[in-house]
Amino acid sequence: xxxxxxxxxxxxxxxxxxxxSVSLGDFWRRWHITLGVWFKTYVFYPVSVSGIVKKWNKxxxxxxxxxxxxxxxxxxxxxxxxxxxxxxxGARWSYIFYGMYYFVILLAEVAVxxxxxxxxxxxxxxKNALPYRILQTLKTWLIIFTGELFFRxxxxxxxxxxxxxxxxxxxxxxFENIVARQEEIRGILMSVGLxxxxxxxxxxxxIVVAVVGIIKEKKLxxxxxxxxxxxxxxxxxxxxxxxxxxxxxxxxxxxxxxDMIYAGFLNISKKIISKNILFMMILVLLLVGxxxxxxxxxxxxxxxxxxxxxxxxxxxxxxxxxxxxxxLGDSLGMTSISPMAWWGDYGMTGYVCGxxxxxxxxxxxxxxxxxxxxxPKLVILETNMVFRCKNFVIRSKRLPG
Numbered sequence: 041x042x043x044x045x046x047x048x049x050x051x052x053x054x055x056x057x058x059x060x061s062v063s064l065g066d067f068w069r070r071w072h073i074t075l076g077v078w079f080k081t082y083v084f085y086p087v088s089v090s091g092i093v094k095k096w097n098k099x100x101x102x103x104x105x106x107x108x109x110x111x112x113x114x115x116x117x118x119x120x121x122x123x124x125x126x127x128x129x130g131a132r133w134s135y136i137f138y139g140m141y142y143f144v145i146l147l148a149e150v151a152v153x154x155x156x157x158x159x160x161x162x163x164x165x166x167k168n169a170l171p172y173r174i175l176q177t178l179k180t181w182l183i184i185f186t187g188e189l190f191f192r193x194x195x196x197x198x199x200x201x202x203x204x205x206x207x208x209x210x211x212x213x214x215f216e217n218i219v220a221r222q223e224e225i226r227g228i229l230m231s232v233g234l235x236x237x238x239x240x241x242x243x244x245x246x247i248v249v250a251v252v253g254i255i256k257e258k259k260l261x262x263x264x265x266x267x268x269x270x271x272x273x274x275x276x277x278x279x280x281x282x283x284x285x286x287x288x289x290x291x292x293x294x295x296x297x298x299d300m301i302y303a304g305f306l307n308i309s310k311k312i313i314s315k316n317i318l319f320m321m322i323l324v325l326l327l328v329g330x331x332x333x334x335x336x337x338x339x340x341x342x343x344x345x346x347x348x349x350x351x352x353x354x355x356x357x358x359x360x361x362x363x364x365x366x367x368l369g370d371s372l373g374m375t376s377i378s379p380m381a382w383w384g385d386y387g388m389t390g391y392v393c394g395x396x397x398x399x400x401x402x403x404x405x406x407x408x409x410x411x412x413x414x415x416p417k418l419v420i421l422e423t424n425m426v427f428r429c430k431n432f433v434i435r436s437k438r439l440p441g
Contacts, residue, residue, distance in 0.1 A: 052077075057257045062176035064145055064183055075128070079121050088117045107154065114150045118143055131319045134196040141187050241288050355391050355410050363414045365390035368403040369422025377420075388417075400425050 044051045054073050061067035068076060087093060093116050100109030126139025160167055167173075186203070193199030234242070255261060266274055355363070365388055367377050379390030391414075393406045403425060410416070 057253045059181065060177065060253065060257045061180050062173050064142065064149060064180060067180055067184060068142070068146075075125075079124060083121050083124055084117055087120055088113070092116065111147070111151055115147055118146055122146075127323070129191070131317075131323070132195065134190055134193055134199050137196050137199070138187060138191050141190060145183060355393060356413055358391065358413065360413050361415050362389060363391045363410075363416055364388040365418045365420065366407065366410055366414065366416045367392040367394065367420045367422070368398065368407060368425075369394050369420075370398045370424050371396050372424060373420075373422035394422075398422075398425050 052074055056070040056073065058067050058070035061070055093113055096112050096116065097109060100112055104112070122139040122143035123136070124139075125142070126136040129135045129138065159165075165172060167176075189202055190196070190199035193202055261268060266277060269277075355366075365379070365382060367373050367379075367390065369392075371394065374392055374394035377390075377392055379392065382388045382390045391410075393403075393410060395402060395406075398406075403421065407419065
């Protein structure tokens, strides 16, 4: 991000002190923000406004009550998000379990929220008080670190084995054995390739990261950050960081590149590659089959479709090659163009594929869908959408003439 800003490019922050989170939901709003925004925009929001969710909302309010209705909506919206999140990390059952692990816990947070609020009210506890926030943060760490155990495990079975081994042999005698074997444990720590100086650097780095995180979380330096510091102090920090990288960084002769974290792509056997390819092929076939079924269902019954997207499915019902003119545009095109007038004056059939506030990408996909069954002689593109796109518009300025 800093390098991008040197060239005048402002990038979206991707992490915002996630380990200061007081809940799992708060953590995922701070962790890998760009990925979260993508899932929210292209998975969560479309599902949350889909016909299925609307029907459940209507049915639930009538028969199940507000609590179960909200829980059902949360389940319907969160499930596809976390399935996709797991698969995004790799084609392994451990990653799917990783996604489902967070889905279950986030749904549990929604389920126990009313009970938690009632307990806090009865006990007269302030959830913004520092002791309570510390306990919530520690709870979040426990959930996250447990999830990371499955994430880093070499398969789901290995993850399960590691998890259940935590609860084996945890008694007074085992702790006495740890005390008695201090020298052996110290030898194990030194056998991982790090000496005392390396451990010192790691601990010092953690302290620096924690201090910087506290400063940013509490906004102790304001929005401008270290730019508001006295010039000599600021440049001392800059040079200290540069020399820290040069002196303490791992590079040069003898440096061994660390494997990529996701799915171990650098050192992976042919057997595992074959299993991953087979897994993805089966998954793709299932998704294609389900998607085809959903599209056919929406074409037959557009009550499952958002009002602004109905025209894309309705044109697929028209007889093949029966539309001469297709109109793409927003509400202006929808209200000012009459296909019936074209038919009466010129004997040409027309179809308005309009949407409220239609965007360029929506027009493209709508036209692409229309061309599956139609071969229009003329396509009319209403140009408001061009000026609606942020990359094309100079807002609040009038063009000359």
